[in-house]
Amino acid sequence: MTGPGRSPLHGDHHTDVVVLGAGLTGCLAAWELARRGRRPIVLEAASVGAGATAADLGHVATGPRLLYVEAIRRWGREAAREAWEVQRENHDRLRELLAALDDDCGYRADGGFLLAEDRTEGEALAESEDTLREDGFSGEFLDHYMLESRFGVQGFAAAYWCAEDAGLDPRRLVAALAAAAEREGARICEGSTVLALESSAAGVSAATERGRVEAGTAFVALEAAAAGLVPFLKGRVTPLPAHWIDVQRDDALPLPSPARTCGGEIAWRVLPGGLRVVRFGGGVTGRPADERLEDFTRRHFAPASPRPGPRGAAVAGKSGDGFPFVGAVPGLNGAVACGYGTFGLGWVALSVRWAVDGLVTGRDAVPARFRASRGAAP
Numbered sequence: 011m012t013g014p015g016r017s018p019l020h021g022d023h024h025t026d027v028v029v030l031g032a033g034l035t036g037c038l039a040a041w042e043l044a045r046r047g048r049r050p051i052v053l054e055a056a057s058v059g060a061g062a063t064a065a066d067l068g069h070v071a072t073g074p075r076l077l078y079v080e081a082i083r084r085w086g087r088e089a090a091r092e093a094w095e096v097q098r099e100n101h102d103r104l105r106e107l108l109a110a111l112d113d114d115c116g117y118r119a120d121g122g123f124l125l126a127e128d129r130t131e132g133e134a135l136a137e138s139e140d141t142l143r144e145d146g147f148s149g150e151f152l153d154h155y156m157l158e159s160r161f162g163v164q165g166f167a168a169a170y171w172c173a174e175d176a177g178l179d180p181r182r183l184v185a186a187l188a189a190a191a192e193r194e195g196a197r198i199c200e201g202s203t204v205l206a207l208e209s210s211a212a213g214v215s216a217a218t219e220r221g222r223v224e225a226g227t228a229f230v231a232l233e234a235a236a237a238g239l240v241p242f243l244k245g246r247v248t249p250l251p252a253h254w255i256d257v258q259r260d261d262a263l264p265l266p267s268p269a270r271t272c273g274g275e276i277a278w279r280v281l282p283g284g285l286r287v288v289r290f291g292g293g294v295t296g297r298p299a300d301e302r303l304e305d306f307t308r309r310h311f312a313p314a315s316p317r318p319g320p321r322g323a324a325v326a327g328k329s330g331d332g333f334p335f336v337g338a339v340p341g342l343n344g345a346v347a348c349g350y351g352t353f354g355l356g357w358v359a360l361s362v363r364w365a366v367d368g369l370v371t372g373r374d375a376v377p378a379r380f381r382a383s384r385g386a387a388p
């Protein structure tokens with residue numbers, strides 16, 4: 011995804027904002043900042059979209075990682091409804107971005123699926139469907155029999171089709187965002203790992219091996235790596251390892267796609283090149299994770315015995331409460347947007363808008379649940 015003129019940073023540079031990371035978050039932030047009159051310099055360790063974004067399945071999901079009934083039990087009904095509403099608003103914002111980019115990035119609003127691996131999860135899905143409908147979110151509950159008669163899966167207790175979910179191509183989106191940011195005057199430096207981020211007379215100083223950017227503020231868009239440069243995030247945003255395998259299958263029946271299991275451990279999507287199945291969590295070594303994935307595909311995507319093809323690993327970033335960290339944090343002249351877990355596309359558009367608004371206007375527009383400074387000593 012290397013673009014023309016994205017050479018590494020050399021020498022000292024001065025600008026109003028330095029953006030760290032050129033994934034979906036950093037490229038969108040650079041575009042929004044540039045459109046609002048700033049001149050961002052983006053420092054990216056590898057190349058545009060090379061981080062978690064490169065492995066993203068492109069499932070634009072509605073709802074955080076909990077089932078609706080579980081969210082209600084934990085937070086109360088009003089707060090649960092609000093969390094789902096935020097993702098709906100984020101989805102609206104994503105559609106606006108695609109229109110502004112004049113590129114649909116493969117967007118398809120065909121819904122998405124949640125799959126129950128046992129009866130308890132199936133009952134929770136059925137209960138969630140009723141409550142979601144009462145609260146204005148549409149979808150359809152599929153029991154075991156309906157599921158297996160329509161789709162080429164076995165061994166799930168039930169499923170829920172979320173009518174509002176969608177799919178897109180994250181690699182196309184990040185490439186389009188980077189190009190749009192550059193058209194508006196942003197400069198993207200690839201091969202530019204930020205080694206230190208410190209307060210300075212100008213505001214903030216970001217040092218790479220061969221250069222330095224002095225800027226008024228920083229926008230930190232490094233997902234799990236953010237904790238390495240922003241001390242406040244240490245222990246708050248932690249790595250979420252993920253492994254994936256590509257699977258060939260010959261079943262005539264379609265798969266529910268894009269989809270994830272209720273617990274959020276496994277997700278999959280039928281992509282143009284075949285079926286990709288991802289496992290989140292489970293340690294950083296590949297072998298046990300691959301075995302769990304192969305076992306899962308054999309159990310649920312038979313009868314045509316699936317043939318595992320290419321495989322790979324990536325790292326996302328997660329927070330303890332499942333909500334991203336957005337906006338100002340103690341000790342940083344600037345803002346962060348990270349800790350999305352498995353739902354970057356479900357949060358990124360609003361998170362970046364809130365954080366950029368804060369940088370540009372000086373007013374904190376981030377709702378309390380998402381505020382990056384939550385948990386800080388008063």
Ligand SMILES: Cc1cc2nc3c(=O)[nH]c(=O)nc-3n(C[C@H](O)[C@H](O)[C@H](O)COP(=O)(O)OP(=O)(O)OC[C@H]3O[C@@H](n4cnc5c(N)ncnc54)[C@H](O)[C@@H]3O)c2cc1C
Nearest residue numbers: 031033034035055061062063066067068069204353354355
């Ligand atoms: C396998 C997998 C599948 C996923 N599927 C989905 C999905 O279907 N739907 C969904 O909503 N979300 C999904 N996610 C989550 C989603 O991909 C992420 O939330 C999203 O891509 C995060 O984008 P980002 O720009 O914040 O982070 P990243 O894409 O990780 O970007 C951070 C960038 O920072 C760079 N960087 C790191 N350290 C430094 C440094 N010191 N200096 C400079 N640059 C640095 C990295 O190279 C990287 O390019 C998935 C994640 C994974 C791993």
